[in-house]
Amino acid sequence: MPLHIETPLIESPLLGAPGRRVWLKMEALQPPGSFKLRGVGLACEHHARRGARRLVSSSGGNAGLAVAWSGRALGLPVTVVVPQTTPQRALQALRDLGAEVQVHGASWQEAHSAALALITADAALIHPFDDPLLWQGHASLIAEAARQGPKPGAVVLSVGGGGLLAGVVRGLQEQGWHDVPVLAVETEGAASFRAATLAGQTVDIGAITSRATSLGARRVCEQALRCWREHPVHSVLVSDAQAIAASLRFVDQHRVVVEPACGASLAVLAPQGPLHPVLARSHEVLAIVCGGATAGVEMMREWAAEAGVAAPVTSS
Numbered sequence: 001m002p003l004h005i006e007t008p009l010i011e012s013p014l015l016g017a018p019g020r021r022v023w024l025k026m027e028a029l030q031p032p033g034s035f036k037l038r039g040v041g042l043a044c045e046h047h048a049r050r051g052a053r054r055l056v057s058s059s060g061g062n063a064g065l066a067v068a069w070s071g072r073a074l075g076l077p078v079t080v081v082v083p084q085t086t087p088q089r090a091l092q093a094l095r096d097l098g099a100e101v102q103v104h105g106a107s108w109q110e111a112h113s114a115a116l117a118l119i120t121a122d123a124a125l126i127h128p129f130d131d132p133l134l135w136q137g138h139a140s141l142i143a144e145a146a147r148q149g150p151k152p153g154a155v156v157l158s159v160g161g162g163g164l165l166a167g168v169v170r171g172l173q174e175q176g177w178h179d180v181p182v183l184a185v186e187t188e189g190a191a192s193f194r195a196a197t198l199a200g201q202t203v204d205i206g207a208i209t210s211r212a213t214s215l216g217a218r219r220v221c222e223q224a225l226r227c228w229r230e231h232p233v234h235s236v237l238v239s240d241a242q243a244i245a246a247s248l249r250f251v252d253q254h255r256v257v258v259e260p261a262c263g264a265s266l267a268v269l270a271p272q273g274p275l276h277p278v279l280a281r282s283h284e285v286l287a288i289v290c291g292g293a294t295a296g297v298e299m300m301r302e303w304a305a306e307a308g309v310a311a312p313v314t315s316s
C-alpha cells in the first residue's frame with residue numbers, strides 16, 4: 001500500500017468552455033495537502049526498506065510536510081531543518097505531525113547544508129524535487145488519471161524545482177502519450193524553468209520575488225530541462241496577481257484552498273485573458289491541482305487585499 005491516496009479526477013464546467021473539458025486531478029486532497037506525498041512517500045518507503053532509521057528534510061514547505069507525514073506512517077523519526085524565514089504556521093504544522101524542527105540559516109541553501117551535515121549511515125535525506133524516486137512516485141498521478149478519465153489533449157502543471165514536471169512527463173511516456181503537450185507554469189518572480197529553457201542549461205536566477213513560495217527553487221533540476229528537450233513542454237508565465245486571483249476563485253468554484261503555487265496553473269485556465277494556443281486546440285485538458293498546505297484562509301485574505309482582488313472569504 002503506497003502512503004499517498006488515489007485522488008479524485010473531477011470535471012470542472014466552470015474552468016472549461018464549449019468544446020473544451022477541463023479535468024482537475026485533485027492532489028490538494030492528499031493528506032499532507034499536496035502531490036508531494038506521492039514521490040516523497042515512495043522515497044521514504046524505499047529508504048525504510050533499506051534500513052534507514054531516521055528521515056531528514058530541508059523543506060519548511062510541502063515537501064517537509066510530506067516527509068513528516070511519511071515518517072509518522074512508517075514509524076521513523078523525522079528531522080526538518082528550515083531557514084529562519086519559515087513562517088510560524090509551517091513550523092507548527094511540521095511539529096503537529098511529530099517532526100523535530102531545527103531552524104538554521106537565512107536561506108534554504110544554508111538549511112540544506114545543515115541538513116546534509118545531519119546525515120549518518122542510518123539516516124536518509126529526502127530532496128524536495130531532484131531525485132528519480134520522487135519522479136517515479138509523482139508519475140503515479142498520470143497512471144491514475146489514465147484509468148479515471150479520457151486521454152488529455154494537454155496537461156497543465158506548476159513548476160518549482162521541476163520534480164512534478166519530471167514525474168508527469170515520465171507518467172505520460174509510460175502511457176505512450178508522447179504527443180500530449182505539457183504547459184509548465186511559473187510565476188514571473190520564480191521563473192527558473194523559463195530561464196533554463198532560454199539559456200539551454202539550468203541557471204541560478206539569484207532571488208525569488210514571488211508570493212508563490214512553493215515555486216521558489218532558484219535553479220531547476222537537470223531532469224526538468226531534459227523533459228523540455230525530449231517532450232513537448234511549453235513554458236508559461238503568470239503574474240502573482242493572476243495566480244492569487246485564481247486561487248481565490250478556486251475557493252469559490254471548488255471549495256478548496258490552494259496556494260498561489262497551484263493558482264498559477266489554474267490562472268492559465270481562466271476564461272479572462274488570452275487562451276494559450278495549446279489549450280485552444282485541446283478538447284480535454286488535464287490540470288494538476290497540486291495544492292499546498294502553507295496557505296490558510298487568513299493568508300488568502302491578506303493576499304487578496306495586497307493584490308487588490310476581492311476575497312471570497314470575508315471576516316465577519
Ligand SMILES: *Cc1c(COP(=O)(O)O)cnc(C)c1O
Pocket residue numbers: 034036061062063128129158159160161162163164165214215217259261262290291292293
Ligand atoms: C512543490 C510544489 C510545487 C512545485 O513542484 P516541483 O516539483 O518543485 O516543481 C508546486 N506546487 C506546490 C503546492 C508544491 O508544493
